[in-house]
Amino acid sequence: MTGVALAHPEGQETQRRRRLKANLGLADRVFRAVARGGGALVLVIMTLVGLFLTYRALQALRKAGPSFLTTQEWNPDSGEFGIAAVILGTVLIAIVAIVVATVLSVGVALYISEFAPFWLRRTLIAMVDLMAAVPSVVFGLWGAFFLQWKVLSLSRWISDWFGWIPIFKVNGVTRHDPLATETVYTSSTFIAGLVVALMVAPIACSVMREAFSQAPAGEREGAYALGATRWGMIGAVVLPFGKGAIIGGTMLGLGRALGETIAVVMIISPVFVIQPRILENGTSSVSSLIATHYGESSPFALSALFAAGLALFAVTLVVNFIAASIVARSRSGAVSEV
Amino acid sequence: MTLLKTEAYPRATTVAAPRTTIPDRGRPYGGQVRRRLGGFRKTDVFALIGGLAASLTTTGLLWSQLGPFTGWLGFVVASWLLFVATYALLVSFDEDRPAMWDRVSSVVVHSIAVVLFGVLAYIFVYTGWRGFRALLHLNFFTQDMRNAGPLDPLTVGGVKHAIVGTLIELGIALAVSVPLGLLGGVFLHEIPGRFSRFVRTVVEAMTALPDLLAGLFIFATVILIFGLDKSGLAAALALSVTMLPIIIRATDVVLRLVPGNLTEASYALGSGQWRTVWHVVLPTARSGLATAVILGAARGIGETSPVLITAGATAQVNTDPVNGPMMSLPLLAYTLVQNSQENMVVRGFGTAVTLMLLVLLLFAVARVIGGRGPGELTAGQRRRRAAASRRDLRRFTARTAADPAPFSSSTAQGETS
CATH class of the missing domain: 1.10.3720.10 (MetI-like)
Incomplete structure (x- = not known):
């Protein structure tokens, strides 16, 4: 069925490349048609998701116009609505999450593929895969009922000592005041980001570990033979080999972090202004906006929600395409020449 | 050490790990004792213990006597940072710079792994600890929530x-x-x-x-x-x-x-x-x-x-x-x-x-x-496969015995229909 590549030395023009064509039986033709149909159906479903979001969003988008991207409030019924605040909140939560999750997942992937004792590896791999399947509502419960109250002192410490950096500033507190209440640090971008980080770290980690463990043994041994320490070997062989997977895993995690709903809803307290101070109470995200407002009755408000969903869809789609192309172009997974 | 290590890098979770076998050349080792390549030396242990002791005592002093510091989280973070610093210093007395970075990176990677696995395990434990009182009552699994008001005890209502x-x-x-x-x-x-x-x-x-x-x-x-x-x-x-x-x-x-x-x-x-x-x-x-x-x-x-x-x-x-x-x-x-x-x-x-x-x-x-x-089979699948194979063999021998011409035209076309 596949074409055979023929060499064409000079003087052989008389020989023409033969066309190879399989004479398919009825069963095969039916099978190929059904499989193509299945593929097309999948494509249609996936495209419909985008199309319907756009279709339902048009009403709101037409009314709002370009101000949809710059308005901070969310009052669709009075005509004042936009995604400036929610999309920035979403991105901030995702950035906090991905910074923490990258450190965690690179460390754990290195630990599993390079440091852990052999008898432990299979167990650890299974644990990471299991963690990637833990429902987000469980992370949300843990974050809202436990982590939130334990992190307050850390938030406070950071804002006390690093408050001069604008994103760590917290309004309405006096530095080092022992009697100050800590409620101003609850429900913040930082806490939501931490919880989301724990959710996406296993997902990113399993992508990275897969690539690290495929780093060619010949190159590893070459590095050791030249006198490298284990860390020298990792820096010279494993990390360059897994670079694509590190970036791709991070982007995959970023895609998940942008769309995470329930865990974020359970932690944050929504505000509809641009709030770049990540340690301070109050933030917002597109998915939590949709999850809390989907019950609204007016069709126009629903249309506005669909417009917000469309914006989220566009952002995640861009992130995913970038991730897919980086992973596909990297050397990770390529057969080693040694 | 590294040659032996290669056998345990699994390529993927679904593919069996390739095995490296060391051929037995039949040469007697002649009283050579196999050297251990891994493991700890005394100086490693000393550096670890020394670093740990120094960091814990210094942070303890800071927290209890000197500074305006409070909270166990800050204590852990500060003592960890101090530990990494002192450990690096102690190792650098004995080793060169690459070896020091190797030790420090090892400490950092191990700590990250402990943090993530610890936290994830704790999520399980915490959820179980908060929820086990509900699970103790059998009605949690046999009833729904229609009769359970907000103030009802756990003996009413379920999931x-x-x-x-x-x-x-x-x-x-x-x-x-x-x-x-x-x-x-x-x-x-x-x-x-x-x-x-x-x-x-x-x-x-x-x-x-x-x-x-x-x-x-x-x-x-x-x-x-x-x-x-x-x-x-x-x-x-x-x-x-x-x-x-x-x-x-x-x-x-x-x-x-x-x-x-x-x-x-x-x-x-x-x-x-x-x-x-x-x-x-x-x-x-x-x-x-x-x-x-x-x-x-x-x-x-x-x-x-x-x-x-x-x-x-x-x-x-x-x-x-x-x-x-x-x-x-x-x-x-x-x-x-x-x-x-x-x-x-x-x-x-x-x-x-x-x-x-x-x-x-x-x-x-x-x-x-x-x-x-x-393509890998369980023991039962292998047994069934072998039995089917034996059945086929019997069938073929019986057919050859009955019909001496082995490739008649009817059998050759059997698969195209």
């Missing part, structure tokens, strides 16, 4: 409606997404070309589609346009949209692992593509496909946000997926902990534990089924 709802929704979602997902995966693998490359790109991009948007899509089409109520069917469809790309992608990966010589042998014997797929490719990849489906199910079972938008909420057992709202476990956990009453929160955590146990069960099943690579 039966959510368990039933989850199972029904998951069943419908699997019935939709498994055939379509497998077909899509087979399409990507069997009919390569520009179109299937495009489909693959779209599917890969959709793998990370926010779950909420899948729910929003079903909400926009099935509920708003076709006028179906918020129901189990709508939730199941939303879950199918979430699970479909996961199953397709996993199927695609699993089918790629089917050894090429098996399919080529099948083609060489004259069977067409359809017969090859049905009799060779799919059976060879069976365990991997089962794992793909189960992992998709594990992902789908825990999704809250699509269900939140499409299923509605109820406190009663509802076994009709088309009419009326249906509850599921993640949604119930989310709803219950919004309540301010302690018993409701305990029930919420108990629901979360039930959900985690279900995921754990699915995962264990996936490990048992999918532990083998494609």
Whole structure:
């Protein structure tokens, strides 16, 4: 069925490349048609998701116009609505999450593929895969009922000592005041980001570990033979080999972090202004906006929600395409020449 | 050391690790004692203990006597930083710079692993600890919440409606997404070309589609346009949209692992593509496909946000997926902990534990089924395969004995029909 590549030395023009064509039986033709149909159906479903979001969003988008991207409030019924605040909140939560999750997942992937004792590896791999399947509502419960109250002192410490950096500033507190209440640090971008980080770290980690463990043994041994320490070997062989997977895993995690709903809803307290101070109470995200407002009755408000969903869809789609192309172009997974 | 190490790098979880065997050259070792290459030396241990002692005492002094520091979290962080610094200093007395960085990086990587695994294990423990009081009462699994008010004790009410709802929704979602997902995966693998490359790109991009948007899509089409109520069917469809790309992608990966010589042998014997797929490719990849489906199910079972938008909420057992709202476990956990009453929160955590146990069960099943690579058989499968082979042999010998001409025209054409 596949074409055979023929060499064409000079003087052989008389020989023409033969066309190879399989004479398919009825069963095969039916099978190929059904499989193509299945593929097309999948494509249609996936495209419909985008199309319907756009279709339902048009009403709101037409009314709002370009101000949809710059308005901070969310009052669709009075005509004042936009995604400036929610999309920035979403991105901030995702950035906090991905910074923490990258450190965690690179460390754990290195630990599993390079440091852990052999008898432990299979167990650890299974644990990471299991963690990637833990429902987000469980992370949300843990974050809202436990982590939130334990992190307050850390938030406070950071804002006390690093408050001069604008994103760590917290309004309405006096530095080092022992009697100050800590409620101003609850429900913040930082806490939501931490919880989301724990959710996406296993997902990113399993992508990275897969690539690290495929780093060619010949190159590893070459590095050791030249006198490298284990860390020298990792820096010279494993990390360059897994670079694509590190970036791709991070982007995959970023895609998940942008769309995470329930865990974020359970932690944050929504505000509809641009709030770049990540340690301070109050933030917002597109998915939590949709999850809390989907019950609204007016069709126009629903249309506005669909417009917000469309914006989220566009952002995640861009992130995913970038991730897919980086992973596909990297050397990770390529057969080693040694 | 490194030569021995190579045997234990698994290429992928589904492929058996390649084994390096050291040939026995029959040479006596002649009194040579095998040297141990790994392990600790005395100076390593001294540096570790010294660093630990120095950091703990210094931080203790800071926290109790000198500085305005409070809180155990700060104590741990500060002493860890101090430990890394002193340990690096102590090692640098004995070793050169690369060796020092090697030790420091080892400490850092080990700490990160301890933090992540510790936290993840603690999530399990914490949820179990908060929820176990609800699980102690049997009625938690045999009743629904219709009679349980906010102030009722834990002996009233349970999550039966959510368990039933989850199972029904998951069943419908699997019935939709498994055939379509497998077909899509087979399409990507069997009919390569520009179109299937495009489909693959779209599917890969959709793998990370926010779950909420899948729910929003079903909400926009099935509920708003076709006028179906918020129901189990709508939730199941939303879950199918979430699970479909996961199953397709996993199927695609699993089918790629089917050894090429098996399919080529099948083609060489004259069977067409359809017969090859049905009799060779799919059976060879069976365990991997089962794992793909189960992992998709594990992902789908825990999704809250699509269900939140499409299923509605109820406190009663509802076994009709088309009419009326249906509850599921993640949604119930989310709803219950919004309540301010302690018993409701305990029930919420108990629901979360039930959900985690279900995921754990699915995962264990996936490990048992999918532990083998494609083509690897269990003992029972090998026995059945051998028995079938013996049966064939008997059949062939009997036929040859009856009909001495071995290749008559009728048998040669048998496969083309």
